[in-house]
Amino acid sequence: MSRRTAVRRVGVVILAANAVLAVAKGAVWYATGSLAVGSEAVNSLADVAYSAVVLAGLYLTTQPPDFEHPHGHERIEPFVSLFVAAGVLVAGGAVAYSGVTALLAPGPPRTFTGGPLAVGVLVAGGAVKLLLYRYCLRVGRRRDSPALVATALDNRNDTLTALAAIVGVLGAAAGYPSLDAVAAAAVSVGILYTGYEIVRDNVGYLVGAAPPEELREEILDRALSHPEVRGAHDVVAHYVGPEVDVSLHIEVEGERSLFEAHDIETEVVESIRAIPAVDDVFVHVDPKELGEWKEVSDARVAPDEARIDGDGDRSTDAGGTEPRPDDAQ
Incomplete structure (x- = not known):
């Protein structure tokens, strides 16, 4: 099942x-007049x-790309969240207000109305919401x-x-x-914290934050597995809506033909896009011989490019040192 179908379902x-x-x-x-059931209704x-x-x-967010949105509509989804x-x-604030008001200025004692029917529908409603929470969270x-x-947390x-x-x-009974x-x-404290959680988790999607470090490492691993x-260096990965866009530089032998370089680039793109x-x-x-390596954390070389220098330290043709004169031959 496609993401589009699963999310809409x-x-x-x-x-x-x-x-x-x-x-x-x-x-x-309507049948019992229970205030608790009425508020839940x-x-x-x-x-x-x-x-x-x-x-x-x-x-809207699962619509395919079009002329006005060539990268798709995924950025709409954080706004939904x-x-x-x-x-x-708003719900948390209303619950907190009603609870605190009732504690500070209690009204006349409430009488228990509705009997087992009222309790039964409340228990059933809570059970359904719990199932919806687990279902939405899993998908x-x-x-x-x-x-x-976010909807899962609201059901919780x-x-x-x-x-x-x-x-x-x-x-009351x-x-x-x-x-x-x-x-x-x-309960209002938990509800308000959930609202904070949803905002915190979605702001990064809207401002183009970087994904977790584990994902960046996997991107580099896949590039270097070719x-x-x-x-590989100059890795830039950022969120566009809930999905990640990636750009990076890869180093190949300079004598490769344009056709060969194109095939390498295509295979690396397909591997990372998977x-x-x-x-x-x-x-x-x-071209590897240009020596465009940088002393940054996202610059890495293939395992067989590493070597031990005269001081016993591990160095590379790039990744932290300038290329040696014989490397450019």
């Missing part, structure tokens, strides 16, 4: 699940609205989708709010209505 599942939950909670609220209705926006965003983060932060990580990961929050509602219902406010205040590549997180790859081919 998750969006449809989320929208359908939230719609079913909103109807179920609304029906139980409103929450699920809001989830339906944001799920529709997320689905639309996922549809930030939209989810905004909803999470989001497998498909490198920050929007799905809904599991926590459902738990707080259950605590409130059972607390046991004669301790303040437990509802305490649970809400505690038998004709003698070294990395799941990588989108576009740009490779510049340098």
